[in-house]
Amino acid sequence: MSAQVQILPAEESNQVNLRPDLLAIADLVKPGWRVLDLGCGDGALLEYLRDHKQVKGRGIELSESGVLACVRRGLSVRQGNLQEGLADYPDQSFDAVILSQTLPFLDNPAMILNEMLRVGRIAIVSFSNWGHWRCRLELLFTGRMPVAVDLPQQWYESPRRQPFTVTDFARFCRQIGILIDQQIYLNRGVRIRTGRFKNLLSTTAVFTLQKINPP
Amino acid sequence: MHNSVGAVSTQYFTFAEDEPFCLESGETLSPVRLAYETYGTLNADRSNAILICHALSGSAHAAGYLDGDPTKPGWWEECIGPGKAFDTDRFFVICSNVIGSCYGSTGPASINPATGKPYGLNFPVVTIGDMVRAQVKLIDHLGIERLLCVAGGSMGGMQVLEWAARHPQRVRSAIPIATTAHHSPMLIAFSEVGRQAIYADPAWNRGDYYDKPHKPDAGLAVARMIGHITYLSEESMQMKFGRRLQGLEKYGYEFETEFEVESYLKYNGHKFTRRFDANSYLYITKAMDYFDLAQPTGSLAAAFANATHIKFLVISFTSDWLYPSYHSKELVSALTAVGADVTYLDVKSSWGHDAFLLEVDTMTHLVGSFLDRLVREEQVAPPIGYTPRARLLSTSPDAQLRTHLAETLA
Numbered sequence: 001m002s003a004q005v006q007i008l009p010a011e012e013s014n015q016v017n018l019r020p021d022l023l024a025i026a027d028l029v030k031p032g033w034r035v036l037d038l039g040c041g042d043g044a045l046l047e048y049l050r051d052h053k054q055v056k057g058r059g060i061e062l063s064e065s066g067v068l069a070c071v072r073r074g075l076s077v078r079q080g081n082l083q084e085g086l087a088d089y090p091d092q093s094f095d096a097v098i099l100s101q102t103l104p105f106l107d108n109p110a111m112i113l114n115e116m117l118r119v120g121r122i123a124i125v126s127f128s129n130w131g132h133w134r135c136r137l138e139l140l141f142t143g144r145m146p147v148a149v150d151l152p153q154q155w156y157e158s159p160r161r162q163p164f165t166v167t168d169f170a171r172f173c174r175q176i177g178i179l180i181d182q183q184i185y186l187n188r189g190v191r192i193r194t195g196r197f198k199n200l201l202s203t204t205a206v207f208t209l210q211k212i213n214p215p
Numbered sequence: 216m217h218n219s220v221g222a223v224s225t226q227y228f229t230f231a232e233d234e235p236f237c238l239e240s241g242e243t244l245s246p247v248r249l250a251y252e253t254y255g256t257l258n259a260d261r262s263n264a265i266l267i268c269h270a271l272s273g274s275a276h277a278a279g280y281l282d283g284d285p286t287k288p289g290w291w292e293e294c295i296g297p298g299k300a301f302d303t304d305r306f307f308v309i310c311s312n313v314i315g316s317c318y319g320s321t322g323p324a325s326i327n328p329a330t331g332k333p334y335g336l337n338f339p340v341v342t343i344g345d346m347v348r349a350q351v352k353l354i355d356h357l358g359i360e361r362l363l364c365v366a367g368g369s370m371g372g373m374q375v376l377e378w379a380a381r382h383p384q385r386v387r388s389a390i391p392i393a394t395t396a397h398h399s400p401m402l403i404a405f406s407e408v409g410r411q412a413i414y415a416d417p418a419w420n421r422g423d424y425y426d427k428p429h430k431p432d433a434g435l436a437v438a439r440m441i442g443h444i445t446y447l448s449e450e451s452m453q454m455k456f457g458r459r460l461q462g463l464e465k466y467g468y469e470f471e472t473e474f475e476v477e478s479y480l481k482y483n484g485h486k487f488t489r490r491f492d493a494n495s496y497l498y499i500t501k502a503m504d505y506f507d508l509a510q511p512t513g514s515l516a517a518a519f520a521n522a523t524h525i526k527f528l529v530i531s532f533t534s535d536w537l538y539p540s541y542h543s544k545e546l547v548s549a550l551t552a553v554g555a556d557v558t559y560l561d562v563k564s565s566w567g568h569d570a571f572l573l574e575v576d577t578m579t580h581l582v583g584s585f586l587d588r589l590v591r592e593e594q595v596a597p598p599i600g601y602t603p604r605a606r607l608l609s610t611s612p613d614a615q616l617r618t619h620l621a622e623t624l625a
């Protein structure tokens with residue numbers, strides 16, 4: 001489930017070699033928070049959060065190479081898939097649970113999002129937007145399925161993913177009782193003001209999520 | 216002896232001379248002797264001590280060369296030493312033999328002070344809990360309040376878990392490797408078949424053979440052969456032996472040793488009888504069978520309720536069918552549920568249970584980085600005179616040494 005996909009390399013911003021969506025996520029994390037990063041890869045985000053925000057971080061990662069890289073960075077990481085991994089944590093044991101660029105690869109996103117909000121006070125997600133105007137034009141003019149700008153993976157490449165747009169995600173969250181709170185929109189790694197045209201202009205969205213009616 | 220702690224000697228600690236040592240069974244033992252070795256130097260505030268726990272047939276001799284003899288490397292020589300996973304430049308590493316063993320600690324071959332003869336079956340049955348409580352006495356004796364880390368594989372891993380669950384205030388981190396929190400029925404079954412092989416040997420004589428001309432070597436050899444099979448994997452056996460014949464061109468259609476794998480098992484079974492005591496094998500396998508960490512409290516999570524401050528590095532191996540990965544995952548789940556800090560990796564390996572002695576590079580990465588982090592987070596000062604150096608990987612590409620180590624001390 002932790003997808004080993006090629007994601008656009010980070011641009012040189014703030015001298016930190018962190019993917020732009022991860023930098024945006026990091027901005028949403030408050031100092032000293034307890035954070036769980038799902039599919040944490042090589043641990044770049046968790047290391048950044050530890051070093052810059054004194055975060056107490058934990059990671060879950062499927063690949064051996066990812067786990068080894070995290071351990072080398074001195075992080076606490078468990079090998080496993082998200083579903084099994086999340087199930088072990090007690091309710092509300094983290095301030096934030098992070099899922100970056102993994103949503104389109106999930107078998108059961110509703111279950112994972114609900115689990116994230118059981119385990120964490122808030123969830124932070126980032127995902128590529130297939131609603132961007134380039135994707136729309138690509139389908140219209142070439143008749144080919146668009147490739148997300150920030151996730152250049154062809155339809156036949158595994159792991160399989162489900163394309164969706166910012167609008168799709170917003171509707172989905174309403175259906176399953178999740179509130180989208182803070183929103184950051186990126187266009188090819190650069191933060192943009194979108195006004196009404198979020199879905200048309202953003203290539204990646206970064207949201208914080210909460211339960212609509214927390215118990 | 217490059218990058219080794221070099222010549223080492225085994226030391227002994229005797230306790231319970233006046234007041235007997237009470238065992239879980241209700242029996243007592245007096246006196247109790249433990250064999251142990253230490254490598255490296257304690258730092259000023261005694262915070263850099265690491266305890267290594269050995270597996271079923273292991274000894275206190277974990278690193279270096281016993282009395283300088285180049286044919287006697289420690290069983291974890293590849294992981295303990297200057298610049299290695301357990302870096303003896305930075306840490307004070309202790310390896311303690313277990314009670315019940317035949318490597319210098321009080322066991323069934325020791326002299327029973329009541330009779331002046333070896334205990335034999337009069338030796339009380341010991342448990343993993345008893346082994347660890349004896350180690351606690353040793354750590355007290357060495358003047359160490361809290362261990363930086365307790366680490367070990369297989370039965371050593373059970374001791375690690377016992378330390379974490381029952382003596383949590385004495386431990387800051389734990390590395391259980393290729394182990395389980397409870398001995399499964401399958402494991403008990405393999406233990407019992409091994410024990411039955413020993414019982415069936417007439418020379419065993421109900422454990423009373425120490426002054427007889429013959430020891431139950433045949434029984435012990437079969438027990439070891441069974442054990443040895445369980446330490447390998449089908450893949451590693453396929454690679455190592457295939458269906459090759461031993462010194463034959465074609466099948467002989469007879470019951471002599473024909474296949475390489477038969478010859479290998481026979482050789483190792485026989486070799487084992489020269490270094491191990493049959494009664495010790497009975498006692499130690501029994502101790503493992505009794506191991507069930509969840510038992511007194513009812514759940515594994517409850518067993519670790521006071522261990523939430525301990526940082527864990529749990530390691531399993533994909534081809535280990537004796538202590539399969541799901542045993543480690545169960546442990547990781549319980550530790551996560553109580554809020555302990557757990558790092559877990561199921562290392563891809565084809566070596567079966569023996570992988571914990573063979574996957575040296577991955578182990579060095581994992582253990583070395585984990586200990587680096589502990590040093591940073593727990594502010595552990597190095598001993599006086601420490602100069603940092605790069606960590607070694609594959610200290611000896613000598614495959615022969617590795618194979619030798621795995622064959623001698625799984």
